[in-house]
Every structure is written in structure tokens, then in C-alpha cells.
Amino acid sequence: MKKLIALLIIFGISTMTFAQGEKEISQKTSSAFKKYFNQNEYKAIFDMFSPEMKTALPLDQTLTFLENVKSQAGTLKNLEFVKYEQGTVALYKAQFDRTILGLNLSTDQNSKINGLHLKPYQDDSQPILERNISSLILPFKGEWTVFWGGDTEELNYHVTTPAQKGAFDFLIMDENGKSFSGDGSKNEDYYAFGKELLAPAAGEVVLAVDGVKDNKPGTMNPFFVTGNTVIIKTANNEYLLLAHFKQHSIKVKQGDQVTQGQVLGLSGNSGNSSEPHLHFHIQNMEEMSQATGAKSYFKSIKVNGKVKTDYSPIKGDRISN
Known part of the structure; x- marks a missing residue:
């Protein structure tokens, strides 16, 4: 899924503390928002705005924003009140067809x-993980x-997304810094395509997705973000997510117990991926849209030709076990 437009417009919020039970006005407002959103009556939502909101977010911008949310997230199936933030700002767990967001x-x-x-x-x-406990x-x-x-965002664009803030994208590059030979028009031109991918640690496979088509290089599939995917839950309740496998290459299934170093499948170009590569990160729960990411440290690896222990790689590092 493409990154949803982040809209934050708040006027005159009190910082007083209130009880955490949902107030009647919040309940009525959220119910009306859900009703009008699902009926595509976006102007009715605009009519619920205060004068300041209407000035800051004119009708045309409101319509565009809400239409984009609907096209990317789908119908709003459920709004679950969570708590008040900053005193009077109600937070809801918003269950859409294709994702879960905070509203x-x-x-x-x-x-x-x-x-x-x-x-x-x-x-x-959910428990927050700062880093891996398991040896990787x-x-x-x-x-x-x-x-x-x-x-940092300069080194890693993933840092702005909670679940992926410790994520990596790995490629195979030649001595000239290229990730492919020939003209790069086919997945087979890319050095990473079809390479074996391994379990970073032992654990249970809690998700295995194998049927997503590989993209033509230069195009992406935003509707199946991680593409063909394996998630491994370790004994320390870390969820290791590996994404963009080659279609029909995954060798494990949900419920399997895997050992460290076991072959999981082959590197591919499925999902929100423009060329064959491996995306890897750790998160604190299985559902990525709700998870918080953790930093990954590898026990002992070669980094630019030198052995480093308990090391978390950064952009530009050439690494191997």
C-alpha cells in the first residue's frame, strides 16, 4: 500500500486531564464520521468542521484527502475508542478493509x-523491543x-514508519556498484534474484505468503506491500519479517519450526519492490500495521572485509556471515 497522506490539523486543544471513558460528543462525532466516510459523503464530514478547520483544509482538499484514504485503506469497518490524548483528542483504533490506523x-x-x-x-x-535478544x-x-x-532518514527511509524503523533493504552489487548485468529489464538480470534466503534465528513460522507475482523491474505492487513473505516468531517473542520472496519459492509453511540458517525460499521482486532485493526487519508483534520495530544486531559478521561482533549494519556496508 502506498503511504497514506498524514493529515494533522488541530486547533485550540486543552491540556487538561480527563477521564478515559469515551464522552458522548466524541461517540456521536466518530459515529457520524464513520457513516459519512463509508457512504462517500465527504462534504458532510467537511460540514462537521469548525470554521478554523474549514479554512485550514478547504473543501477540495478535504475531498481529495478522504478519497485517497478510501482508495488506499478501503471501507471503515470499525472504530474502537482507545483513550484521550492531549486532554480532549480522542484516539480510535480504526479497522479498515486493508489496514488498521489510528484516528x-x-x-x-x-x-x-x-x-x-x-x-x-x-x-x-504490546511489549516494546529495543533490539533483538536472540542471536542472529x-x-x-x-x-x-x-x-x-x-x-537516520538519510541512511534509511524506513525510520519514519513505526514497524520498519529498524529495517534493512539488502542487494547484491558488483565492483562497479551495480545490482544487475545487461540492461536490467528482467528480474534474471539482477544478482540477488533467485538467491537462497535463510532463517536469521530459530523459531516458529507464523506467516508464509507465497503466491504474489514478481514485478517487472521498475514497477511495484502497492496492494501487497511485502509481497511473498515469511515471519518467524522466536522464543524471545521477536517477529522476524523477510519480504519480497520469489513467487512459489517459499519452502516453509505456517506452523513449521525452523532452525537458524535453514533455507526459507529464494529472493525475488514481489510486493512494493522495484527490483529484486531482500527486506528484513524485527517487530514486536505479527501484524505490521500495529507493530513497533526493533533494531537488529548480528552476532558476528564481516563488514567491508573486517569481522564485527554484535553489529547493526548501515547503508553502504558490504556484509557477509
């Missing part, structure tokens, strides 16, 4: 919407290059 709604003294925000939903009841190996054989990895 903030606030109202002014005239019961008009003066705050609206959609964001990735994070379940605060790199999930491949031979030398690969870190295309995205690190703690």
Missing part, C-alpha cells in the same frame, strides 16, 4: 471537529550490500 478526532465547544489526524496504529499494550545471522549466503539501513 484522532477532537471537537470544540460547539461540537465541531477541530482536530483530525490519521496515523499508523500502535498498540501500547545474516539471512543470506555470500556478500550483500546494505542499500537502506541505519538510524
